[in-house]
Each structure stands twice: as structure tokens, then as C-alpha cells.
Amino acid sequence: MPNSINRPRGTIDVLPGEVEKWRYVEESFRRICREYGYAEIRTPVFEYTELFDRGVGDTTDIVEKEMYTFLDRSERSLSLRPEGTAPIARAYVEDKLFSGPLPVKVYYLGPMFRYDRPQAGRYRQFHQLGVEVFGSCAPAIDAEVAAMAMDFCRRFGLKLDLHINSVGCSACRPVMRERLYAGLKTRLEDLCNDCYMRWTKNPLRILDCKIKRCREMAEEAVAGFNFLCPECADHFRETLGYLDALNVAYIVDPCLVRGLDYYTRTAFEIMAPGAGAQRSVGGGGRYDGLVEMFGGPPTPGIGYAMGLERFLLVMQEQGLTVPDSGRLDVYLVTAEKDLEGKALGLLQELRANGIRADKDYTGRSMKAQLKQAGKSGAPYVVILGGDELGKGRVALKDMLSGRQTEVPLADLTARLLSQGHDSKHEPSLLAR
């Protein structure tokens, strides 16, 4: 296609046929959130850049090399949101959500932007579904938040693993960090290039390097691995206990260190089993210092976010489908051209009664109209013809059996509502 304009790299068009899956997942998410007592919140898709510099951390990959940052007309630096937690923590403070009863439980869904190198399941504009809870540091909420994420996946029949870890708090994490930093200082030349970078930015990540030697060196450096302070250790132990009580299986993964600076204590990640490229479907954790950092009262927080595109990808991999809700109920066919006006009127009447109805608008032959009707998936066809119309009737054809009956025009709507409409369609989940 010469001279055509394409969508920007790393973005996608969600086309009819695909978008129904999106809506299904989105609406299911809204529903489970309501069941768990969350209210929806919407924040801007762009924010002042400082929000992410401070909130996410200016040494993180997200801020260092993945942000869509630009100057507006008054030279303020804005950034497209790369994630949802920092903006919501900002709103929590700015809109004084802490003045109501605690905890505050909110959910969100929408586009996020990261200037990454695109790949299957990794886009520059992608979509997240997430929740945040402010004002509770109880291990029970940690467990419930993780359990809710797994519950959501399980409702779809997805088989996913919950990996969980505690990254400690502002008291004990720096100790661990310092141990690693100091312990590796004399052996820097033995680390791989990536780990050399990690050593300055986030030494904890060295524990998770692909290269065995880096891992071994890191483990030697922290020989006494039990770095969690007693409070954090208790918190973690209780969280796991509640997960057990909820019958949620998990994998304790000491190497799980999430990349965003704000995480404290509980960190978890939901992974698709097997070796796929983008295995991480979602992740979350606790961020007890974030609200305070934005100038709010000291408030613990915890949340998670799932990637909609990855969720859909895993659904496809695991052979899961969603109910089809896009079909028509009725396709209207005209036998003669001069019935067009009559047909349009009848269509409107059907639609006014909540029946999904459509017809051909390209002047096709009757035969071709029937063909279109077949493709539309409509279980019923109404045929408008001079012969029947003379008797005040129309033909009603059942497309599955091929059987056809004559129905008085006056009874058509009631007839369709009683047979086709309810029984042939799965009740639409979107309607609720």
C-alpha cells in the first residue's frame, strides 16, 4: 500500500471480531471488582513527568528509557502514563480520598504507554486492568488482592501460577541491598555486563540473573539470606497463611524482585506456565511509602495490574473462547425492490422491541440476500414478499432447520421475542 498512513509502531487496531473479546474481559473485570468492593477510578492518560520520576523511580527502566515524554505548549514536561499506580496515588492525595472511610478500594482499566521494542504481547500502547487498596497494611488484604487476581483468571479457566515474595520494607531492604553492593564490590569484573549495571541500580536483581555465576556470587555475598526484619517476616508469613486458607496455590520465589522502586514487602507476579516469551500476565505488590512520598498522610497501599493483551494471548494459547454476543437476531430479506420502504419500517419496529435486526443495503438479489443472512449468523430470516404481504403476512424462516412459516405481520414481534430472542442466544454478559 504505497502512500498509505500506518498506525505507529507498537500499536494495534482492535477490529470487530476481536473487540468482543476485549469487552468480555473488561466487563468481567468490572464485575469481579464490584463483587470485591472496588469502585472505579479514572485518571488522565498523561501526567506531569515528575510524577513518574518520583513515584516509579528515576533509575527504573520505565522512567529511564521507556517513557513517552513531551513538552506541551507552555513548555511543561508531560508524560503518557506508563503505569497506573502512581497516578492513582497522586489522585488519592490530591482529591483527599483519605478523608473518607479506609481502606479505599479502587479499580481502573485503560491504556498505558511504554516506549519499548515491540514484540508479541508487548506493545507501546497496551492496556491494564488493575486495583489499588489504600489504608490497610493487614496481611489479609495482601492475600485477598493476590487471591482476587487469581480468582479472576480462574473464572476464565486460565491456568496460571502465582509467584510471590517479600522484598522487605524501608528498614530491612536497604540492608540487603548494601550487603550485595558491598559484597560484590571487589569482584565487579566477574559480573556480566548486565549485572554490572544492576550492581549500581538494583543489586537485588543480580540474584535473578540468567548467568549462573552472577547468581552464585550474589548468593555468596548475602550468605545469611534471611534479611527480612521480624515485622516483615511476620507479615509475609501471615500473608502466605491466608493464601493457604483461601486455597490459593502459590510459588514462593526468592528471586522475584519487581522493578519499580515503590514496592515494599509483598510482591507477586502471575505467570503463564511454560516457556513463552511474555510469560508475565500481571503483577503487583505493596507500596507502603508511595502516598507519603506524594505529600499525603502515611498510608499503606497495595495493588496489582494485569495486561489485557497478555491475558488475551494466554487465553488463546490455552484454547479459551468467549461467548459470542455480536450476532443478529433477525435478517430481513425483501423479495421485491419496491418493498424497501416497508422493510425499513419493519426493521425499526423490530429494533424498537430490542430485537437485533438488519438487512441488505446494496441492492442484492433475493438469493444473495439470503446468503448474507446466512453469513450474518442470524438464527431467523424474515422475508417480505408481495404474495404474503397481500394477506397481511410475512415469511419467517428458521435458518438452522431451514423450515419456513407464514406469520401475520401483527404477530411477528411477539413471535420473535418468544422463540428466537431468548433461547438462541447466550445471555449477554455485557448487558449486566
Added chain:
RNA sequence: GUGGAUGUAGCUCAGAUGGUUAGAGCACCAGAUUGUGGCUCUGGGGGUCGUGGGUUCAAAUCCCAUCUUCCACCCCA
């Protein structure tokens, strides 16, 4: 950001060593006697071979650049 692949009709792909009007299947559209779909048959439309340069008498086929997608890494959703 690093390394490596890829790009031919709407889709999936053929098109050895460069050579006349670029093909198939599926999809799409239209027919197969009077007003009737899904099967079958017949016919048809549709591609400046991702884009832009270059080499050559001649390029979808060779070279360069660029874009896209994909894979690995970094990291993450």
C-alpha cells in the same frame, strides 16, 4: 537500548541460479430458468511483489537505506 530474522492479492503461502501480460488455496462478488442461504459447478474483481534509492539491456528475485512485524536480551503488562 543490544543482537538476529521477516515483509508477494483481504488471509495462508508458491514464485531454483535476475528474463515475456506475478500464481494457488481460502475469502469476496456474480451466475447455474419463474421469489429462498449453508453443498457443488462456472465465471469475475483484486497485487506498482513493505517503501525509497541503486546495479543491470532486464529485478518480486542482487546491493544500500528505511519502515513493519517477529525472535532473543534488557525489562516488564
